[in-house]
Amino acid sequence: MRKSWLRDYIIRRLFYSIIIAWGILTVTFILVRVGPSSPADRYLANLAASGQDVTQVIAAIEARYGVDRPIWEQYTDYMTNLFRGNWGWSFSTSMPVIELIKKHWIYSFQLILLSSLFAAFLGILIGIYSAVKQYTKADYTFTFLSFIGISIPNFWLGVMLILIFSVKLGLFKTYYDTTLPLFSIENLKALVLPVITLGTGMLAAYVRYTRSAMLDNLRKVFVTTARAKGLPERIVIGKHVFRNALLPLVTIILFDLGSIVFGGAYLTEIVFGIPGLGQISFKAIFANDYPVVVAVTLIGTLVVLLVNLVTDIIYTYLDPRIRYD
Amino acid sequence: MNATHHHQRAAEQSPGPSHFAGNVEMDNVVLKVNNLKTYFFTRRGVVRAVDGVSFDLKKGECLCLDGESGCGKTVTALSILGLIDSPPGRIVCGQINYDGLDLVQCSSRQLRKIRGNDIAIVFQEAQSALNPVLTVGDQIIEQIKLHRPLNYKEARRRAVELLAEMGIPSVERVMNYYPHQLSGGMKQRALIAMSLSCDPKILIADEPTTAVDVTIKAQILDTFRELKAKRQMSLLFITHDLAVVAEIGDRAVVMYGGKDVETAPVSEIISNPKHPYTAGLIACLPDVSKATDKLASIPGTTPDPLEMPPGCAFHPRCDRAMAICSQQQPPRVAVSGEHKVSCHLYG
Amino acid sequence: MIKGLEDTIIKLRHFWHSNMRLVSYYWERTHRNRLATCGLAFIVFLVLLALIGPFLTLDPTEVNFEEKNLPPVGFTVEQSVYNIETGEFITKKVAGTWKHPLGTDSKGRDMLAMIVSGARVSLFVGLIATGIAIILGTIIGVLSAYFGGWVDNVMMRFTDIMMTFPFFLLLVLIVFIFGPSLIFIILAIGLTGWTGTARMVRSESLSLRTREFVLAARALGASDNRVVFRHLIPNVISLIIVIATLSIPGVILAEAALSFIGLGDPTVPSWGIILEAGQHSLDTAWWVAVEPGIMLFLTVLAFNFLGDGLRDAFDPKSQI
Numbered sequence: 001m002r003k004s005w006l007r008d009y010i011i012r013r014l015f016y017s018i019i020i021a022w023g024i025l026t027v028t029f030i031l032v033r034v035g036p037s038s039p040a041d042r043y044l045a046n047l048a049a050s051g052q053d054v055t056q057v058i059a060a061i062e063a064r065y066g067v068d069r070p071i072w073e074q075y076t077d078y079m080t081n082l083f084r085g086n087w088g089w090s091f092s093t094s095m096p097v098i099e100l101i102k103k104h105w106i107y108s109f110q111l112i113l114l115s116s117l118f119a120a121f122l123g124i125l126i127g128i129y130s131a132v133k134q135y136t137k138a139d140y141t142f143t144f145l146s147f148i149g150i151s152i153p154n155f156w157l158g159v160m161l162i163l164i165f166s167v168k169l170g171l172f173k174t175y176y177d178t179t180l181p182l183f184s185i186e187n188l189k190a191l192v193l194p195v196i197t198l199g200t201g202m203l204a205a206y207v208r209y210t211r212s213a214m215l216d217n218l219r220k221v222f223v224t225t226a227r228a229k230g231l232p233e234r235i236v237i238g239k240h241v242f243r244n245a246l247l248p249l250v251t252i253i254l255f256d257l258g259s260i261v262f263g264g265a266y267l268t269e270i271v272f273g274i275p276g277l278g279q280i281s282f283k284a285i286f287a288n289d290y291p292v293v294v295a296v297t298l299i300g301t302l303v304v305l306l307v308n309l310v311t312d313i314i315y316t317y318l319d320p321r322i323r324y325d
Numbered sequence: 326m327n328a329t330h331h332h333q334r335a336a337e338q339s340p341g342p343s344h345f346a347g348n349v350e351m352d353n354v355v356l357k358v359n360n361l362k363t364y365f366f367t368r369r370g371v372v373r374a375v376d377g378v379s380f381d382l383k384k385g386e387c388l389c390l391d392g393e394s395g396c397g398k399t400v401t402a403l404s405i406l407g408l409i410d411s412p413p414g415r416i417v418c419g420q421i422n423y424d425g426l427d428l429v430q431c432s433s434r435q436l437r438k439i440r441g442n443d444i445a446i447v448f449q450e451a452q453s454a455l456n457p458v459l460t461v462g463d464q465i466i467e468q469i470k471l472h473r474p475l476n477y478k479e480a481r482r483r484a485v486e487l488l489a490e491m492g493i494p495s496v497e498r499v500m501n502y503y504p505h506q507l508s509g510g511m512k513q514r515a516l517i518a519m520s521l522s523c524d525p526k527i528l529i530a531d532e533p534t535t536a537v538d539v540t541i542k543a544q545i546l547d548t549f550r551e552l553k554a555k556r557q558m559s560l561l562f563i564t565h566d567l568a569v570v571a572e573i574g575d576r577a578v579v580m581y582g583g584k585d586v587e588t589a590p591v592s593e594i595i596s597n598p599k600h601p602y603t604a605g606l607i608a609c610l611p612d613v614s615k616a617t618d619k620l621a622s623i624p625g626t627t628p629d630p631l632e633m634p635p636g637c638a639f640h641p642r643c644d645r646a647m648a649i650c651s652q653q654q655p656p657r658v659a660v661s662g663e664h665k666v667s668c669h670l671y672g
Numbered sequence: 673m674i675k676g677l678e679d680t681i682i683k684l685r686h687f688w689h690s691n692m693r694l695v696s697y698y699w700e701r702t703h704r705n706r707l708a709t710c711g712l713a714f715i716v717f718l719v720l721l722a723l724i725g726p727f728l729t730l731d732p733t734e735v736n737f738e739e740k741n742l743p744p745v746g747f748t749v750e751q752s753v754y755n756i757e758t759g760e761f762i763t764k765k766v767a768g769t770w771k772h773p774l775g776t777d778s779k780g781r782d783m784l785a786m787i788v789s790g791a792r793v794s795l796f797v798g799l800i801a802t803g804i805a806i807i808l809g810t811i812i813g814v815l816s817a818y819f820g821g822w823v824d825n826v827m828m829r830f831t832d833i834m835m836t837f838p839f840f841l842l843l844v845l846i847v848f849i850f851g852p853s854l855i856f857i858i859l860a861i862g863l864t865g866w867t868g869t870a871r872m873v874r875s876e877s878l879s880l881r882t883r884e885f886v887l888a889a890r891a892l893g894a895s896d897n898r899v900v901f902r903h904l905i906p907n908v909i910s911l912i913i914v915i916a917t918l919s920i921p922g923v924i925l926a927e928a929a930l931s932f933i934g935l936g937d938p939t940v941p942s943w944g945i946i947l948e949a950g951q952h953s954l955d956t957a958w959w960v961a962v963e964p965g966i967m968l969f970l971t972v973l974a975f976n977f978l979g980d981g982l983r984d985a986f987d988p989k990s991q992i
Contacts, residue, residue: 023833031845135412147707147980151973153925155932156947156965163954163961174954219410221453227408229468229519230440233433243458263840263929270933271951281841282933285848293845300838308836319458320503 006316013312017305021298028297029078032290033071078294088291092284097295100280105299106182108276112265114195119202120253126203127210131218132237142207149204154264158197158271165193175273198268202256209252213245220244247319254311262300355559356382356405356444356527361419361429363397363404366412370631374400374414376583379657382527387553387560389570389591391606392580395627398563401580402529405561406446407436423527442472445520446529451512455504461488462500465519472523487518491548510541517548521556528552529561534569546573567606571595576663579603582628582638589664599666601643637669645670708981714974722795725788730772732789732941736780741957743768744775744783751956775959777949783963786941790964793942794971797858798924804862805923806916809869810908816870817877828874835867843926847935854937861926869915876911910986917979921972928968943968 081088087097130142166174172193180187217223218241226240227233266278273279277296284292316322363375375397382388390398403409405421407428421428424443428436448454456464465484469475475483481500488496491514504512513533520528530549534542550573553560562573570577574591579600587600598604605623625642628634634641640650647669655669726732743749745768768775774783812831816824846860930936931944938945943964950961 020833020836024837027833027837028845031849144707147973147976151921151969151976153928153965153968153972155929156961156968159947159951159954159961160965163958167954167958221448221450222456224403224408225446225448225454225516226456228406228440228446230437230442230471231467232437240456240459244456247458262838266840266844267929267933282844285844297838297841297845300841301836304836304838320460321457321505 006313010309010313013309017309021301021305024301025079025082025294025298026075028294029075029290030071032293033074078291087295090284090289090292092287092289092292093280097291100292101277101295101299104275104277104280107178107274108265108269108278110182111191111194111198111268111274111276114191115199115202115265116257118195119199119206123203123206124210124249127207128214128237128242130207130211131214134215134218139211143211146204146207146211149200150208152200154197154201155267155271157200158193158268161193161197162271176275178275194268194272194274197271198264201264205256206249206253209249210245213248214241216248217241217244243318247315250314250318251311254307257304257307262304353383354381355384355423356561357420357422358382358401358405359420359422361401361404361421362417363400363409363414364417365414372630373583373633374630375404376633377419378578378580378583378585380578380585380588382559382561384559385553385557386575387549387562387573389574389577390561390563390580391565391567391570391577393565393627395630396580397583398565398580399531402446402531402561402563405529406440406444407431407433408440438472441468441520441525442523443525444527444529445523445525446531447513447517447520447533449532449535451509451516452504454516455512457504460501460503461507461515465515465522468519469522484518484522487522488515491515491518493518509537510544513537513541513545514548517545517552521552524556525558527559527561529563531563532565534564534566549573567595567610579606582633583630584638584667586639586668587664587666589666593661593664597664599660599664599671600639600668601645601670602639605642637667705981705984707977708984711974711977711981714970715978718791718795718971718974721788722792726785726792729785729788730782732781732785734781736776738780739772739776740778740780741953742766742772742776742780743957744959744963745770745773747775747959749957774963775957777946777960778953778957783946783959786946787943787963787967789941790943790946791967791971793854793940794924794927794968797854797861797927797942798920798975801858801861801865801923801927802916802919804859805865805919806869806912808862809866809915810873810912812866812870813873814877814908816874824874827870831867831870834864835871837864839864840926840929843930844933844935847930852930852935852937854940857927857930857935857937861923865919865923865926869912869919872911872915873908876908880907914979914983914986917975917982921975921979924968924971924975 078088085098087101089095090097090100093100126142130139133139162172162174165171173190176194177186177190180190214237223236223241226236231240262278265276266282268274269276269278270282277299281293281296284290284296358381359379361375361378362373365372365374378397378401380388380390390401392398400409400414404416405428409416416429419429423439426435426439428439431439455461459467462481462484465487466477466480469480469483470477473480473483485496485500488499493499493511493514499507499511499515504515507515517533533549534545537545546569549560549562552558560573562569564570570591576588576590577594578585579587579594579602581602587594587598587603589599594603595607598607602623609622623642624644628638628641634651636649636651636653637643637646637655640646643650649669653669655667657665657667658671659665660671741749741751743766748765748767750763751766772782772784774787776782777786812827816827842864843860846864847857850856850860927936927942928944928947931942932948932951934948936942936945936948946964947961947968950957950959950964953960
C-alpha cells in the first residue's frame with residue numbers, strides 16, 4: 001500500500017526493458033545477417049573437394065535453413081517464433097537452441113555466482129577495513145593491491161594461474177573437466193582457478209567502491225550520534241555506516257555485472273574451456289550459427305535488464321527516501 | 326573548592342535573585358572538567374581546539390557554554406563523551422570527573438556504558454544527526470535495548486512513551502517514519518527523545534536551536550526547561566547566542582580561543598560582565614528598548630586556530646589590551662564568589 | 673585599428689597566462705601523487721619504446737627455427753631435441769643468450785622485438801579508439817545537454833540501449849562480421865565505447881550551467897566569452913582528460929582480449945596475439961605468455977595510476 005507507486009514503476013520499467021531488449025535483438029540480428037558468410041560456408045571446402053556443384057548445394061542448404069529469403073521475412077519469422085518460445089535451430093550442433101542453452105547455462109551461472117560471491121564478500125570486508133583504517137599502512141597496501149587487481153588482464157591472469165598451479169605445480173587440471181557432477185567437491189576444486197580469474201578484478205573494484213562509499217559516510221554526524229548512544233564500534237560501522245554505504249554500492253556492484261562479469265566470464269570460459277554460454281556463443285560465431293549467437297546475446301541482455309530492475313527495487317528498500325516518479 | 330555557591334534546584338528558573346551564597350558539599354557537582362586540552366594534529370599544524378578549559382556542572386543546573394563558532398565548545402562536549410576522532414584529535418591533558426571516574430582515562434568499554442546512558446548528547450542539526458535509512462522508532466529502541474535489560478516490545482513501548490512525552494502527535498505512526506518524513510521541529514524532538522531514552526544524568530545540547538526557525542526555537546527551549554524541571558537532570562547547553570543563555574541558563578561559561586575566559590551565574594554575566602569579550606558579546610545583543618538601526622559587533626575576526634595569538638588570544642580584538650596581554654596568558658581570578666574571569670585587567 | 677589589435681593580443685596573452693597557471697596548478701597536484709608520477713613515467717617510456725624501439729631491435733618477423741624456444745637471459749630450461757644423426761629425442765639444457773634477451777618463441781622470433789612492436793600496436797589502438805569514443809561521446813553528450821527535449825530523450829535512450837548491450841559480446845560480433853583487421857577493431861571499439869563519456873559529459877554540462885561559480889561569474893558581470901573559456905571549457909576539458917586516461921586501459925585490454933580469442937589482426941604482432949600463441953606452449957616456453965602479459969598489465973596499471981591522480985587533481989572530492 002505504501003509502495004503502490006512501486007508497482008506502477010515496475011510495470012513501466014518492464015515495458016521499457018522489453019523495448020530495449022527488442023532493440024538489442026534487432027541490432028544483433030541485423031549485424032549477424034549482414035555478415036558476409038552463410039551457414040553453408042563450413043561445408044564448402046568438403047563439397048568442393050569432392051567435386052560437387054557448390055552453388056547448387058549452397059542454395060539447397062540455405063533453403064533448408066531458410067536463409068535464402070529476404071532478410072525482412074527472416075526477421076519477422078524469427079521474432080514470431082521467439083515470441084512463441086521457439087528459439088530456433090542451431091546449425092552447428094544440430095539441436096534446438098533452447099536445448100543447447102538449457103544444457104550449458106548452468107556452467108556460466110555457477111562460475112558467475114561463485115565469483116560474484118567471492119568478490120563481493122571479500123571485497124566489501126577489505127573495503128570496510130581499509131576505510132576504517134584510512135591513511136594507515138594497511139589502507140595504503142590494500143589500495144595499491146586493488147589497483148593491481150583492477151589492472152591485471154583477467155585472461156592473462158587465467159593463463160598465469162594455469163602456468164603456475166597446473167603446469168608447474170600440478171595442483172589442478174589445465175582444463176575444466178566437464179564429466180564432473182555439478183554438485184561435488186571435485187567440481188568446486190575445478191572451479192577454484194576460474195573463480196579467482198574472474199573474481200580478482202571484481203574483488204579489486206569492490207574494495208575501491210566500498211572504501212569510498214564508507215569514507216563518504218564515516219564522517220557524517222549520525223555516526224557520531226550512534227557512537228554517542230554508546231553503541232560498540234562494530235555496530236556503528238557495520239550497521240549505521242554500512243547501511244548508508246550500501247546504497248551506492250548495490251548500484252555499482254549490480255551495474256558492473258553487465259560489463260565486468262559478462263566480458264570477464266566470456267574470456268574465463270574460453271581460457272579454462274568451461275562449456276558455458278560464453279563458450280557456445282564464441283564457437284557459434286565462428287560457425288556462423290546465428291540463432292545461437294542471437295539467443296545468447298539476448299539472454300545476456302535480459303539478465304542485465306532484470307538485474308537493473310531488481311537493483312531499483314532493492315534500492316527502494318535500502319533507501320527510504322527514494323521515489324521513482 | 327570551586328563550588329561555594331548553592332544552587333537552587335527549583336523548577337522555575339529565573340536566574341539572578343534565586344542565587345544566594347551558601348556552602349554546599351562537593352557531591353553536588355556531577356561533572357567536573359579540569360584543565361582540559363584537546364588538540365588536533367593535522368598536516369598543517371597543531372590545532373589547539375580546546376586549550377585548558379575548566380568548569381563544574383552541578384546537579385540539576387543548566388550550564389551554558391557560550392562563544393563564537395570555532396571557540397572549542399563542541400570539541401569540549403565531544404571530549405567529555407570521548408568522541409574525538411583519533412587520529413587526528415587527542416585529549417592531551419586534563420581530567421573529566423564523573424561519578425568517581427576520570428573519563429579521560431576510561432577504557433572505551435567503560436565509556437560506552439556511560440554514553441547515552443549517563444551522559445547523552447543532542448546535536449545541532451537533527452537532519453544530519455539521525456540516520457537517514459533507519460526509522461525513528463528503530464533508532465530510539467536501539468539505544469534503549471543497549472542500556473536497559475528490556476525486550477523489543479518493552480523497549481518499543483518506552484520509545485512510544487518518550488515520543489508522546491515530547492509532544493509528538495500520532496506517535497505509533499511516527500515510530501515507523503524515516504527521518505526525512507518528519508518536519509525539522511519533529512526531528513529535533515525525536516532526537517531529544519532518543520537522548521532522554523535512558524534517563525541520563527547529564528544532557529549535553531550542542532546548539533539545538535541553531536538550525537531551526539524562531540517559533541520552533543522557542544518550543545525547543547521550553548522543552549528543555551520543562552525537562553530540566555521534571556527530570557532533575559543537569560544540562561550542558563552549548564550555544565553561541567547570549568539571548569538563549571539568558572533565557573535558559575543558570576550559569577554560563579564564556580569561551581574564546583579554546584579557553585574559558587569568564588564563568589559566572591547568568592545574571593552576573595549579563596549585568597556585570599568582566600571580560601572585555603563578554604562585554605562585547607553583550608553589547609552585541611539587540612536591545613529593543615533602544616531604537617538603533619545598527620547592531621553592534623566586536624571588531625576583528627576569530628583567530629586562525631593554527632596561529633593563536635600569544636598571551637591572551639583575545640588581545641588583538643580587545644579595546645582595553647595592555648602590553649602584558651600579548652605576552653602572558655592571563656590567570657584565572659575570582660572577582661566575586663562564583664564569578665571567575667581570565668583577564669589581566671583583574672590580575 | 674592598431675589599438676584594437678593590441679587589446680586583442682593583450683587579452684589573448686592574459687588568457688594564455690591564466691590558463692597556463694591553471695595547468696601548472698593541476699600539474700603540481702598530479703605530481704604530488706607519487707603513483708601517478710610513476711604511471712606517467714612508464715607511459716612516456718612506453719611511447720619512446722614504441723617510437724624508437726623498432727629501430728634498435730631485431731626484425732620481429734624473422735623466423736629462425738635453429739633458435740626456437742630460447743628462454744630469457746638468466747633462465748635455463750630443459751628441451752627435448754630431435755637429433756638428426758641418431759634419430760632420437762635427447763634432452764638438453766638450453767640457456768638464454770644476450771642475442772635474445774627476452775628469449776624467442778616457437779618459431780625462433782625475437783621476443784624483445786615482438787614486445788616492442790606490440791607496444792606500438794597497443795598504444796596506437798588505445799589512443800585512436802579512445803579518441804574516437806571520446807569525441808563521439810563528447811559530441812553526443814554536449815548536443816544532448818544543449819538541445820534538451822526530444823533530442824536529449826532519443827539520444828539518451830539510444831545510449832541506454834548501447835549500455836545494456838554486453839559490450840564484449842557486441843565487440844566480438846562486430847569484429848567477426850567485418851573481419852579482423854586492425855582498422856575494424858579500432859572502429860568497433862571506438863564506436864561502441866562512447867556511452868559512458870556521453871553520459872558524463874551531458875550531466876557535467878547540464879550541472880555546469882547552473883553551478884554557483886558560473887552564476888557568480890555571471891553576476892559579477894563576466895562576459896559570456898569569459899564564462900565559456902574561463903569556466904566551462906576548462907571544467908569539461910578536465911573531465912574529458914580524466915575519462916580519456918581512464919578509458920585507454922580498457923581499450924588496450926579489449927584489443928588484447930580480441931586478439932587472445934583469435935579475432936586479432938594476424939598481420940600485426942600485438943601483445944594479445946603473442947599471448948594467444950604463448951598460451952598453447954605453456955609447458956615448453958612459458959615466457960611467451962608471461963612477457964606480453966606483464967607489459968599489458970604494467971601499461972594498464974600506469975594509465976590507471978595516472979588517471980586516478982589526474983582525477984584527484986581536478987576534483988579532490990570524488991573518491992571512486
